[in-house]
Amino acid sequence: MPAAPSRIIIVDDDPLVVDVVCDCLGARGHIVGGMAAGDKACGIIEFKQPDLVILDCMLPGKSGIDVLREIRTSRSACTIPVLMLTSRQGEADELIAARAGADDYLRKPFDPDQLVARVEVLLEANRV
Numbered sequence: 001m002p003a004a005p006s007r008i009i010i011v012d013d014d015p016l017v018v019d020v021v022c023d024c025l026g027a028r029g030h031i032v033g034g035m036a037a038g039d040k041a042c043g044i045i046e047f048k049q050p051d052l053v054i055l056d057c058m059l060p061g062k063s064g065i066d067v068l069r070e071i072r073t074s075r076s077a078c079t080i081p082v083l084m085l086t087s088r089q090g091e092a093d094e095l096i097a098a099r100a101g102a103d104d105y106l107r108k109p110f111d112p113d114q115l116v117a118r119v120e121v122l123l124e125a126n127r128v
Contacts (some may be wrong), residue, residue, distance in 0.1 A: 005029045005030055005031050005051045006030045006031070006050075006052060006123050007030070007031045007033075007048070007051050007052075007074065008025055008030050008031065008033075008050055008051060008052045008053070008054065008059070008084045008119070009032075009033050009035065009044065009045060009048065009052075009053050009054070010022070010032060010033070010034045010035075010051070010053075010054040010055075010085075011034070011035050011037075011038060011041045011054070011055050011056060011059060011064065011067065012015075012034065012036065012054070012056040012059070012085065013036045013037070013056065013058075013059055013060055014053075014056070017034070017056070017085070017108070018034035020034075021054060021085070021115065022029060022034060024074045024112040024113075024115060024116055025115075025116065025119060027080060028116055028120075030052060030073045030119075033045075033048075033050075034042065034126070035060060036059075036060070037060050037061040037062075038059035038060065038061045038062035038063060038064060038067045038090045039061030039062045039119055040061070040076065041055075041059075041062070041067045041072040042067055042071060042077075045067075045071060045077050046074055046076050046077045046105040047075075047082065048074065048079070049077070051080070051081075051123060051126065052080065052081050052082075052119060052122055052123055052126070053056075053071065053080055053081070053082045053083070054079075054082075054084075054085050054119075055067055055068060055082055055083070055084055055085065055086075055102075056084075056085060056086050056087075057084060057086040057087075057093065057097070058086065058087070059089070064084060064086065065097060065100050067094060068082055068084070068097065068100045068101055068102060069101070070098050071101070072100065072101035079126075081103045081104075081122040081123070081126050082101065082102050082104075083102070083103060083104045083105070083118060083119065083122060084097045084102045084104070084105045084106070085106050085108065085110065085115070086105075086106075086107065087107065087108040089107055094119070094125070103122055104118050104121075104122060106118060112119060
């Protein structure tokens with residue numbers, strides 16, 4: 001019996017990125033919702049309790065790293081896997097995200113197949 005579809009939230013201010021992510025993950029049977037601003041993301045993530053969050057680092061209102069830190073300190077959301085999907089290219093940026101609690105880090109531009117593969121790995125690891 002196949003697993004139930006996973007619920008995923010992407011927080012990215014680039015509508016094209018949100019569309020690509022929604023399309024490629026939706027084609028795999030996932031339910032994906034997008035939002036553009038970081039300042040409301042934590043409340044929605046805590047309320048919706050998705051199976052995975054995809055975050056950009058640079059967001060209006062609140063940075064993706066700040067959103068990640070809030071997720072990791074939230075009692076209700078702290079175990080949700082988070083994939084950073086960002087144009088920040090430096091290794092220092094990746095280290096900052098890892099220290100803040102990111103489960104994975106993918107740089108833009110990205111290969112949709114690679115995104116799907118990484119999402120599937122994170123979801124499977126969280127199911128165990």
